[in-house]
Amino acid sequence: MEALGIIVEYNPLHNGHLYHLEESIKLTKCQYVVAVMSGNFVQRGEPAIVDKWKRAEMALKAGVDLVIELPVVYATSTAENFAYGAVKLLDSLKVIDCIAFGSEEGDLEKLSKIADILLEEPPDYKRALKENLGKGLTFAKARELALVKVTGDESISKTLQTSNNILGIEYLKALKKIKSSIVPFTIKRRGALYTSLKLEGEFASATSIRKAIEEKGIKAVKNYVPDFTLKILERAFKEGQGPVYLQDFSPIILYLLRSGHPLENIFDVAEGIDNKIYKAASMTNNIKDLIKLTKSKRYTESRIRHILLHLLLKIDKKLFKEFDGPNYIRVLGFSEKGKTILKEIKKKTELPIITKVAQYKSKIEDSRMFERDLFATDVYTLAYKNFAISKLDFFHPIIKL
Amino acid sequence: MEALGIIVEYNPLHNGHLYHLEESIKLTKCQYVVAVMSGNFVQRGEPAIVDKWKRAEMALKAGVDLVIELPVVYATSTAENFAYGAVKLLDSLKVIDCIAFGSEEGDLEKLSKIADILLEEPPDYKRALKENLGKGLTFAKARELALVKVTGDESISKTLQTSNNILGIEYLKALKKIKSSIVPFTIKRRGALYTSLKLEGEFASATSIRKAIEEKGIKAVKNYVPDFTLKILERAFKEGQGPVYLQDFSPIILYLLRSGHPLENIFDVAEGIDNKIYKAASMTNNIKDLIKLTKSKRYTESRIRHILLHLLLKIDKKLFKEFDGPNYIRVLGFSEKGKTILKEIKKKTELPIITKVAQYKSKIEDSRMFERDLFATDVYTLAYKNFAISKLDFFHPIIKL
Structure with missing residues (x-):
């Protein structure tokens, strides 16, 4: 069994995501796809436009076999924490063979070299970093210039400008840090930058799609998202469950x-x-x-x-500090094929698998992190116009395709 | 100097309030009118439709000479606490000769007799009350039937149905309790009941006026409020400062x-x-x-x-428990004539007079109650569309006419 792990937000799932998923499967030749996905709040420090179950449904429709929630503690933190939480979670499943992530760079070697330096912090890097910080530069800038100095590679400056490169480097750092056997791949991103606000070109960014929905309504994005995304969003909005801002x-x-x-x-x-x-x-x-x-x-x-x-x-x-990565595996949804991989995970992982939330207290030893996910949902549904009950995690069925 | 005290909310000030004010002055022949008014939140357990300064302006335009804020602690509590706080505050000014309040009843004797029983709780009343509570009646109903029993006056049941009678009884109770020398008067209310939802007749209730504003806009109420109220509301809404719900x-x-x-x-x-x-x-x-x-x-x-x-x-x-009534006199506004009475209060009262909020800590020994007023304003302005700064109590000028 060859399983691919991906780390996603799908906020919402668009054509660029679909492209990345297809390319990743082609490249890694994996049989199964497991996605670790942000829950109701995402890495930009915002609520997701629709809730995690609706986005899990998009993921399954796109071809993902199993969707696992990235705890909100990691999902809403720095790129470093986000990446560490997600990679640690994928690794702890004990079934993932490869990870494929999108990057503007596209050159794994280059990203990996940067990750090595950031993780190992060789003396010349440390010295340059300290010097730059002493000059009053921001941490990001000081780090960038120190990397350029020790590698002699000026193109690194450009590499560090874009958020998917930065996340990619953090994924690689995390894999190295936990000495994971998972093999990383990167897919060069096509189309708009993550942060682009313009809805244009073949692939629009999720940011520009959310902006268009907010300003012009759902119809405006129909060329940029798969049909199933459009339908799921339309249904959600009609039911008063989003868009949440x-x-x-x-x-x-x-x-x-x-x-x-x-x-x-x-x-x-x-x-x-x-x-x-x-x-x-x-x-x-x-x-x-x-x-x-x-x-x-x-x-x-x-x-x-x-x-x-x-x-x-x-x-x-x-x-x-008190948790070294997620200490539970929260299943949001799975496909028919996903059942097989879920069984495999059950055999191999040491973490509790949460499919029935009501049992969480007996399953998770220290449930403080999980309880943040529960509370995040209680807060999230305050923005609903309908069916705004709390404790939705206890009632909402797992998404099955 | 003859000074009349009134207890108001003016949410918003309407023609019925104007009638009550004019009749009260006629009846008591007082030279000055001092109003104790709820601040940004009112006795119904709601925010006021516009803030306390705008409502103080209405009061001054209507002929009140001095507007003092009823601390939010009392303003948003039971009729008993509301009345106690307001009467205690009026009494502590040491210049008030009479109080005039509106009531559906209109017969001071009758209200006063009820107040006496409620305050003194004679044994036969207590026994009847206990018996009724034992039967599982609500406190209000048990009290009502006990009053009917000990007085033999069945019309008391009707008296206790309307909120201005209930408040009036509480004012009388409070006056008796603190052995105030202030002489009470009551004006029979005309027009709609306090709780009436219909905008009709000569005088509409404040409730029906707020409802009409919410549903039909400000123009709908122009026959029921003085011109100055209309203008103040229009200006407030235009500036994005209300209506607050x-x-x-x-x-x-x-x-x-x-x-x-x-x-x-x-x-x-x-x-x-x-x-x-x-x-x-x-x-x-x-x-x-x-x-x-x-x-x-x-x-x-x-x-x-x-x-x-x-x-x-x-x-x-x-x-x-820890405060026996308001421990400060917060001035919201005054007229030319109001200056004279304010001077008189300064000479006679033992409470600190707060005209400059910045000095409150040095002026009020235990400022916990006052700080609830400050916080209430910080919360209230969260509902503004414009100029939604906090600490407005520190910046907002006193209203002068």
Whole structure:
């Protein structure tokens, strides 16, 4: 049995994702595809446009055999934490042979070399990094220039500009760090950059697709997503279950900040960013403005969104220290073929497999991380117009295709 | 100097209020009018339709000389607490000679007799009350029947049906309890009942006016409110500062409940109502539905709204025990004539007068109650579309006419 692991968000699943999936299967010749997917909140530091079950359905329709949830603790954190959580989870399934990820770079060697340096931190790299930080550069810039210096390869600067390269490097770092036997592959991304806001070309980015949905409605994106995505989104919106935006949680986040809710236990809060956030919360009741008022070179929009989401979802930074990766396998959906691989995982993994959420307490020894997923769903459904019950994780059936 | 005290909400100020004010002045022949007014949240357990400064402006335009804020702790509580806070505050000004309140009853003697019994609780009343409670009647019903029994006056049942009679009785109770020298008067209310939902007749209720604004827009109420009210509301809405509804705080309240935020420190929470509220919060994300799912004969909509507001505004029940009425005089606005009476109050009162909020910490010994007012404003402005800054109490000028 040859199994391919992919790490996805499918927010929503579009033609570019479909291309990546098909190319990955072609390249790795794997028989089975297992996706680790963000749940109701995603790495951009936002809620997903529709919930995790609807996106799991898209994944299965696209040809994925098994969809496993990436715990919200990792899904809403830095690229490094996101990648570590996802790779560790894939590795702990004990059945994955390869990972294939999209990158703007497309050259695995090059990404791997960077990952090696970042992981091993040889003395000349460390020295250059320290020097650059001393000059007052941001960490990202200092790291980039140190990498260029020790490799003599100036093209690395460009490589580090795009988010899929950065994520790819983090996947490789994580694989090396945990000494995984999983073999990595990369597929060169085609079409728009991840962050592109324009809906154009053969493949549009998920960002531009969400933007078009928000501004022009679902019909506007029909050339950029598969039919099944369109249908799933249309059904969801009709039922009042999405589209969900960060804006929907604006009153809650602002309320927490105006209440003086502490930020000190949140990952990545340092250097007075907490006071800056509190101050901004006293100047506006709009989360977009709050982010604009707070961001800086050092604290990018995405870092601030992560902080605000961790506040909203009550994610304590100590979870990152006290857990070495996900300690459970939460199944969101599977295909007929997926049953076979799920059986195989059951035989081999040491982690509890959660298919019936009601049993989680007896199955997961330390369930603090899992309970963040449950709470994230309770918060997510506050943005629904219909069927906005809580504890949806307990009631929602696993998606089967 | 003869000064009249009135207790108001002006949510918004309408023709019936104007009539009450004019009649009260005629009846009491007072030279000055001081209003104790709810702030940004009102006794129905809701936010006011526009903020306290805009409503203070209405009061001054109507002929009130001085507007003092009723602390939110009292303004959003039971009729008994509301009345006690307001009467205690008026009494502590040391300049008020009379109070005039509207009532459906109109007969002060009758209301006063009821107040006496409720305050003194003679043995036969107590016995009848206990008996009725033993039969499983609600407290309100048990009290009503006990009053009828000891007075032999069956018309008391009808008297206790309407909210202004109930408030009036509470004002009288409070005056007696603190042995105030203030002389009470009552004006028979004309026109619609407080709770009437229909916009009709000479005087429409504030409830029906708010409903008409919500459903049909501001123009629909022009025959029922003075011109200045209409202008103030129009200006507020144009600036994105209202109309504010309980619904606007729905996500926050639901979030707090789904987070399992404790309810045990909230006034009036007993008999398992907390579990009922939590359960309802898991079934809907809409506060109107939540209230419908939770209310019962014993826990009326209004009691539940009070609980939800105290959760939202972080009002701990111990404040009611640890404070014997308001411990500060917060001035919201005054007329030219109001300056004279304010000077007089300054000479006579023992409470700190707050005209500059920035000085509150040095002026108020125990400022916990005042800080609830500040926080209530921070929460209130979350519902604004514009100028939604926090700490508005520090910046907003006193209204002067």
